[in-house]
Amino acid sequence: MYQEIFSKYTPTKDNLIYILHDIQDNDPQHYISEEAVQAISEYLNIPSNHIYGVITFYSMYSTKPRGKNIIRLCESPHCYIKGSENILRKLKNALNVGIGETTKDKLFTLELCACLGVCGNAPVMMINDDVYGDLTEEKIDEILARLREVK
Amino acid sequence: MSLKRIDLLICCGSGCVSAGALKIKEKIQSVLKDKGLLNEINIIETGCMGPCDLGPVMIVYPEGIFYQKVTVNDVEELVEEHFIKGRPVKRLMAQDKQEQVVSTAKEIPFYQKQVKVALANCGYIDPESLDEYIAQGGYEALGTLLTEKKPADAIEIVSKSGLRGRGGGGFPTATKWKLAAGNKDSQKYIICNGDEGDPGAFMDRSLLEGDPHRVLEGMMIAAYAMGASKGFFYIRAEYPLAIKRIKGAIEQAREAGLLGKNIFGSKFEFDAEVRTGAGAFVCGEETALIHSIEGERGHPSAKPPYPSDKGLWGKPTCVNNVETFANLPTIFLKGPEWFASMGTKTSKGTKVFALTGDVKNTGLVEVPMGITLREMIFEVGGGIVGDRNFKAVQLGGPSGGCLTTEHLDVPVDYESLKEKGAMMGSGGVIVMNDSNCMVSIAKFFLEFSVEESCGKCSPCRIGLKQMLDIMERITSGKGKEEDIEELIRLGEAIKQLSLCGLGQTAPNPVLSTIKYFRNEYEAHIRDMSCSTSVCLDLMHFNIDKAKCIGCSLCAKKCPVTCISGSKEEKFTIHQLDCIKCGTCMEVCPVKAISKIPQMNDEVKACREKQRLQSEYEE
Numbered sequence: 224m225y226q227e228i229f230s231k232y233t234p235t236k237d238n239l240i241y242i243l244h245d246i247q248d249n250d251p252q253h254y255i256s257e258e259a260v261q262a263i264s265e266y267l268n269i270p271s272n273h274i275y276g277v278i279t280f281y282s283m284y285s286t287k288p289r290g291k292n293i294i295r296l297c298e299s300p301h302c303y304i305k306g307s308e309n310i311l312r313k314l315k316n317a318l319n320v321g322i323g324e325t326t327k328d329k330l331f332t333l334e335l336c337a338c339l340g341v342c343g344n345a346p347v348m349m350i351n352d353d354v355y356g357d358l359t360e361e362k363i364d365e366i367l368a369r370l371r372e373v374k
Numbered sequence: 375m376s377l378k379r380i381d382l383l384i385c386c387g388s389g390c391v392s393a394g395a396l397k398i399k400e401k402i403q404s405v406l407k408d409k410g411l412l413n414e415i416n417i418i419e420t421g422c423m424g425p426c427d428l429g430p431v432m433i434v435y436p437e438g439i440f441y442q443k444v445t446v447n448d449v450e451e452l453v454e455e456h457f458i459k460g461r462p463v464k465r466l467m468a469q470d471k472q473e474q475v476v477s478t479a480k481e482i483p484f485y486q487k488q489v490k491v492a493l494a495n496c497g498y499i500d501p502e503s504l505d506e507y508i509a510q511g512g513y514e515a516l517g518t519l520l521t522e523k524k525p526a527d528a529i530e531i532v533s534k535s536g537l538r539g540r541g542g543g544g545f546p547t548a549t550k551w552k553l554a555a556g557n558k559d560s561q562k563y564i565i566c567n568g569d570e571g572d573p574g575a576f577m578d579r580s581l582l583e584g585d586p587h588r589v590l591e592g593m594m595i596a597a598y599a600m601g602a603s604k605g606f607f608y609i610r611a612e613y614p615l616a617i618k619r620i621k622g623a624i625e626q627a628r629e630a631g632l633l634g635k636n637i638f639g640s641k642f643e644f645d646a647e648v649r650t651g652a653g654a655f656v657c658g659e660e661t662a663l664i665h666s667i668e669g670e671r672g673h674p675s676a677k678p679p680y681p682s683d684k685g686l687w688g689k690p691t692c693v694n695n696v697e698t699f700a701n702l703p704t705i706f707l708k709g710p711e712w713f714a715s716m717g718t719k720t721s722k723g724t725k726v727f728a729l730t731g732d733v734k735n736t737g738l739v740e741v742p743m744g745i746t747l748r749e750m751i752f753e754v755g756g757g758i759v760g761d762r763n764f765k766a767v768q769l770g771g772p773s774g775g776c777l778t779t780e781h782l783d784v785p786v787d788y789e790s791l792k793e794k795g796a797m798m799g800s801g802g803v804i805v806m807n808d809s810n811c812m813v814s815i816a817k818f819f820l821e822f823s824v825e826e827s828c829g830k831c832s833p834c835r836i837g838l839k840q841m842l843d844i845m846e847r848i849t850s851g852k853g854k855e856e857d858i859e860e861l862i863r864l865g866e867a868i869k870q871l872s873l874c875g876l877g878q879t880a881p882n883p884v885l886s887t888i889k890y891f892r893n894e895y896e897a898h899i900r901d902m903s904c905s906t907s908v909c910l911d912l913m914h915f916n917i918d919k920a921k922c923i924g925c926s927l928c929a930k931k932c933p934v935t936c937i938s939g940s941k942e943e944k945f946t947i948h949q950l951d952c953i954k955c956g957t958c959m960e961v962c963p964v965k966a967i968s969k970i971p972q973m974n975d976e977v978k979a980c981r982e983k984q985r986l987q988s989e990y991e992e
Binding site: 240243282284300301304309312336338340341343345347349352355357 | 736737
């Protein structure tokens with residue numbers, strides 16, 4: 224599995240961040256496993272502690288398995304002013320998880336993130352690569368229901 | 375492409391997409407298909423048109439009619455009335471100040487004070503089409519430059535235009551290039567800084583999504599001037615659409631021979647590629663960004679050596695902001711004198727701002743430098759939303775500061791803002807009305823900086839955390855009299871001692887709010903009162919028994935069941951259990967519940983008891 228990803232990149236250190244993105248995006252559990260780190264270390268010929276250093280520095284990488292859909296609620300001041308706290312409470316209740324946790328059915332992981340740059344439509348969240356704006360508690364129910372239906 | 379009767383421009387910037395623009399586009403397509411009109415109407419997805427809060431928005435040419443807040447349910451009517459019968463739908467148009475319906479974008483007050491240079495094509499062309507960009511004069515500036523002028527001329531032109539870096543610092547662009555151009559190394563790099571992390575800023579995202587070729591052309595002009603043969607776009611991973619668009623633009627330019635060897639028949643050789651971040655604010659700092667491209671942790675390094683001497687892989691490198699690049703093609707087309715004719719003595723041209731917060735028109739605006747805050751907030755922004763009053767404006771995100779009513783006539787330029795304790799920053803403008811607590815806003819920005827501090831230098835890593843602890847103490851009713859002085863002392867030290875721009879500017883929100891809203895800090899500390907009822911520890915909800923009708927709705931809806939009572943005795947909130955979510959106030963049919971901007975006495979007594987107990991145990 225990793226070899227296929229590696230073949231897209233030359234074995235130079237500057238490709239580390241892209242390889243990590245690629246591996247994480249293609250992992251069904253959206254995380255970077257120990258085996259993956261080992262494989263990258265061998266491919267790029269850099270020590271695994273360097274790779275872990277990079278993984279833990281950037282907030283988008285995870286070393287823990289995550290759900291199918293990654294919900295990232297914007298926690299920037301603008302969304303806060305527009306009521307992101309209520310949306311967070313709603314998400315926590317609806318999914319029955321805390322921040323950084325994954326639902327039992329492995330469908331959702333709830334995370335907070337820095338500004339998504341869609342401040343004109345705050346509060347906003349991003350699920351996988353899609354941005355949802357002007358959030359209300361009712362909209363959360365709708366969005367989650369729709370995602371639960373997708374098989 | 376055949377000529378069609380109507381051009382329908384649908385804004386597909388992230389704001390409008392999040393409001394459902396793509397669904398509307400699909401619906402329009404299906405309705406047009408049903409009516410057999412697909413051949414008559416040209417549907418174009420454009421970049422951000424600006425007024426994000428009115429989204430989804432669209433413009434219909436040839437008339438140029440502007441529609442706002444379009445929903446899927448409006449589509450049938452729109453097609454039937456406007457596209458078939460030629461009667462524009464007034465209901466979906468904007469209104470001017472006199473509440474008259476205005477049909478075209480030009481007449482909308484939001485656009486009237488704006489001068490679009492960097493954003494000229496944004497919302498007007500299909501960002502995925504190279505032809506449309508060229509039709510707007512795209513790549514003409516580059517072509518003329520490569521075939522008729524020398525690199526030194528390019529630096530001279532930019533120097534004359536007075537263009538300064540749009541990323542925040544305001545360093546003269548020509549000087550930066552000159553430093554890199556003076557270096558005789560055979561390999562040099564140019565980097566486009568698209569790591570726009572400031573909360574409340576989305577100028578760069580909109581430019582990359584709305585007019586990627588302009589940014590690419592700007593980068594190539596810069597590359598020619600400084601002698602770079604390779605360019606990198608570093609874009610944050612939170613902007614997948616921007617990444618896709620710029621990758622597409624590079625691909626198209628390569629196919630068209632605009633990238634590669636002998637560009638425009640000259641000796642100039644250039645290629646570009648996209649690199650993405652992975653969620654780290656500090657990577658917007660140029661040395662950290664360079665480390666990130668190299669595959670390292672995004673730690674900043676001490677300057678000097680500057681990137682123009684030792685940058686990416688130790689080679690001379692020039693890092694410019696997205697908006698800086700976007701200004702270049704127009705400067706070269708219209709001449710530096712034209713650009714320098716706009717703005718103030720030290721700050722030339724225009725600046726793109728992301729106007730957000732409690733203003734009527736939020737969105738992306740481009741105004742001449744030197745415009746006053748009053749014009750920007752009250753004319754372009756349309757004033758404060760609702761019947762509230764203006765309180766403060768935060769410029770420059772977590773690195774900037776708050777300005778107040780007394781600064782409304784300050785011209786927006788690099789020097790004036792800095793003098794008053796704010797900064798241009800990358801251009802995020804958050805307008806706040808009088809329902810905002812300045813202490814809590816400053817705390818929020820500080821939280822952001824603490825979270826994003828890379829941890830390399832101790833003033834930033836430890837100092838900011840100390841400041842945050844104090845701020846948390848103040849907002850939770852445990853503030854001490856000397857806290858304000860301590861915040862100032864810490865803040866000044868962090869500003870002087872931090873390694874990079876993040877730490878050097880992070881105390882600004884706290885320092886500027888202390889400067890202009892010291893009374894609020896004092897009220898929080900001395901009176902345990904948050905006059906705006908934002909700090910939850912310093913306020914409580916109260917049910918007015920005279921107004922309460924005993925309907926029990928509040929008690930039913932309370933998520934922590936801390937409201938009890940009966941029809942006869944009315945209802946009461948048990949203050950010790952209340953989480954202050956505000957649900958009761960929202961659901962009360964007779965508005966008997968209100969916010970009291972003061973810590974509840976019962977809570978105060980309970981805290982005092984706990985404090986004494988813990989002291990006794992020690």
